[in-house]
Amino acid sequence: GQQVMQIPQYQHVQEGEDFTTYCNSSTTLSNIQWYKQRPGGHPVFLIQLVKSGEVKKQKRLTFQFGEAKKNSSLHITATQTTDVGTYFCAGRTPRGSNYKLTFGKGTLLTVNP
């Protein structure tokens, strides 16, 4: 079945440092979504990428979708303490259900002030 790998599992940074998490799929994806879950909270949708090679930015966050649509990354520039949380990628395969997501295991980001 489809697998979505996410690395690293944990990342601890000093405030102001950059952070990147990577997502890799065993199969080509129709789209990739990114969610953020604050400690004790629930996942909240951040962004969706659909096109091959797509790059989207949200303030200090940059999201990329690979040319082969099998990998994606989330990069945070100059982290802040408000960035703390677990970042999940989630994708769908073209032949899979339109409505089911396969989530990566997530990357827990902690930021030292």
Next chain:
Amino acid sequence: EADIYQTPRYLVIGTGKKITLECSQTMGHDKMYWYQQDPGMELHLIHYSYGVNSTEKGDLSSESTVSRIRTEHFPLTLESARPSHTSQYLCASSPGGTLIKNIQYFGAGTRLSVL
């Protein structure tokens, strides 16, 4: 913020009890999901529904059952709770339709502890 509600937020219960976790959404979404998540860990899909009277088991086997009699309501039931059921249960919904619209909106979750 999405209009999807879960009750109770926290539940501590003894082994063998029957419990129902409630999930309701007011967005008219056809698609609803239940995930199980241990603290700091990955999300496991345990049930999903494409619409009224439609329910499917997810990727992770679960002893729980679900029903979808109304669009807005997707309760999860455990007939006999056990300590191994201790976890957080997250409900989500999505509008369905085109790929672009298939964003999942999560409820705040129910943290279940079975003693």
